[in-house]
Amino acid sequence: MLKPTHIQGVAIEALAQEFGTPLYLYDGEKIVHQIQTLQTAFAAVPLRIKYATKALSSLSVLSLIRKAGAELDAVSLEEVKLGLLAGSSPAEIMYTPSGVSFAEIQEAVQIGVMVNVDSLPLLEKFGQTYGSTVPICIRLNPHILAGGNLKISVGHKESKFGISIEQLPQILELVQRYQIPVAGLHIHTGSDIYDAAVFLKGGKVLFEAAMQFPDLRFLDFGGGFKVAYSPEDTATDIPELGRIVSAAFLEFCEKYGRALELWIEPGKYLVSEAGYLIVQTTVVKETPTLHFVGVDSGLNHLIRPMMYDAYHDIYNLSNREGATAPYTVVGYICETDTLAAHRQLHTVKEGDFLVLKNAGAYGFTMASNYNARLRPAEVLVWEGKAHLIRKREQFEDLLRNQEMIQW
Ligand code: LLP
Numbered sequence: 001m002l003k004p005t006h007i008q009g010v011a012i013e014a015l016a017q018e019f020g021t022p023l024y025l026y027d028g029e030k031i032v033h034q035i036q037t038l039q040t041a042f043a044a045v046p047l048r049i050k051y052a053t054k055a056l057s058s059l060s061v062l063s064l065i066r067k068a069g070a071e072l073d074a075v076s077l078e079e080v081k082l083g084l085l086a087g088s089s090p091a092e093i094m095y096t097p098s099g100v101s102f103a104e105i106q107e108a109v110q111i112g113v114m115v116n117v118d119s120l121p122l123l124e125k126f127g128q129t130y131g132s133t134v135p136i137c138i139r140l141n142p143h144i145l146a147g148g149n150l151k152i153s154v155g156h157k158e159s160k161f162g163i164s165i166e167q168l169p170q171i172l173e174l175v176q177r178y179q180i181p182v183a184g185l186h187i188h189t190g191s192d193i194y195d196a197a198v199f200l201k202g203g204k205v206l207f208e209a210a211m212q213f214p215d216l217r218f219l220d221f222g223g224g225f226k227v228a229y230s231p232e233d234t235a236t237d238i239p240e241l242g243r244i245v246s247a248a249f250l251e252f253c254e255k256y257g258r259a260l261e262l263w264i265e266p267g268k269y270l271v272s273e274a275g276y277l278i279v280q281t282t283v284v285k286e287t288p289t290l291h292f293v294g295v296d297s298g299l300n301h302l303i304r305p306m307m308y309d310a311y312h313d314i315y316n317l318s319n320r321e322g323a324t325a326p327y328t329v330v331g332y333i334c335e336t337d338t339l340a341a342h343r344q345l346h347t348v349k350e351g352d353f354l355v356l357k358n359a360g361a362y363g364f365t366m367a368s369n370y371n372a373r374l375r376p377a378e379v380l381v382w383e384g385k386a387h388l389i390r391k392r393e394q395f396e397d398l399l400r401n402q403e404m405i406q407w
Pocket of ligand 1: 052055073096152188190191192222223224225265266267268269304308361362
């Protein structure tokens with residue numbers, strides 16, 4: 001895999017020196033390129049890209065994504081508000097919560113974002129409260145087991161998400177009873193889905209259900225397009241995906257009798273490869289069995305390896321030639337905290353900068369203050385210039401909101 005030393009001509013090492021480590025670094029051009037690839041692949045249909053905000057929700061990133069023509073899918077009111085602050089209008093944001101209180105739903109309606117309803121009790125309450133006045137989207141659970149990692153597969157029949165497709169009769173009864181305007185149907189089967197056929201299978205579920213809803217405006221196929229994390233990894237073929245899903249969609253619209261919009265909700269596809277986590281080596285420790293490299297970061301900053309056994313490619317930015325050896329790169333957290341196991345790296349010494357790739361999606365947004373560690377700074381490179389978009393946390397940030405009672 002590529003081991004970049006520069007982003008848009010800016011030296012990564014210079015940024016690590018200037019802003020310190022650990023550092024989240026994003027390539028804005030890559031994000032925009034990904035959006036354009038999707039727009040081209042789906043050019044045959046009226047497409048709306050609803051970026052899954054949870055992947056990376058920093059304001060400047062949201063603003064760039066908006067500039068490139070994508071809209072938002074938000075999982076919390078806080079994400080909705082970040083989207084609004086970054087310039088999106090309520091009409092451009094879909095709110096897809098999972099089992100939240102009705103008070104949150106009411107606030108979302110007040111703000112003017114569309115609610116993606118994910119349970120029958122919520123559908124009923126929504127109908128009782130708003131009747132025919134507020135259009136909604138309905139999240140269906142299509143009962144499709146998708147993707148390689150079960151922890152991130154969410155469209156199967158034992159998943160908490162959405163309303164089971166088998167409960168379609170109950171959905172229709174409630175919609176009828178309260179005259180609820182249903183503007184869209186939604187599915188999302190999971191993350192890291194390589195096979196375009198899975199989206200087609202989901203589409204078939206959507207198409208069949210859609211025939212029961214005469215007033216639809218859109219069908220939402222969710223996100224989950226796979227990007228390559230390891231050298232052996234394959235990525236979803238986006239042009240092929242666009243081709244086959246668009247063809248099936250257009251055929252469906254013909255049958256439906258009206259042109260609808262096709263919505264997708266990529267998270268990883270837009271931001272994963274654009275992001276790098278730069279860390280610095282604090283110790284190189286040889287044991288009788290392993291070569292450990294300790295770095296100034298850990299699962300508090302990038303939890304994916306420990307949480308999902310996710311593979312993140314890693315390379316030594318400071319030493320790019322000569323001998324290599326197998327190293328296990330570990331963080332400083334007081335837990336088993338392996339960022340990368342048994343990786344062939346050019347000889348690592350104390351002070352070397354290492355780069356973890358594919359850190360854009362679910363990196364910073366899943367970071368925490370565990371072990372009372374501070375969260376990293378974020379830098380976005382755009383038009384050949386590095387912008388600090390989030391300052392590194394300081395000790396004072398850990399104290400904010402605390403009330404110390406000295407007993
Ligand atoms: N739409 C909905 C309703 C979602 O729940 C998600 C992700 C997406 C779209 C975007 O999926 P993507 O294109 O990013 O695969 N944190 C995990 C994955 C869980 C994602 C949760 N939902 C990870 O680091 O792999």
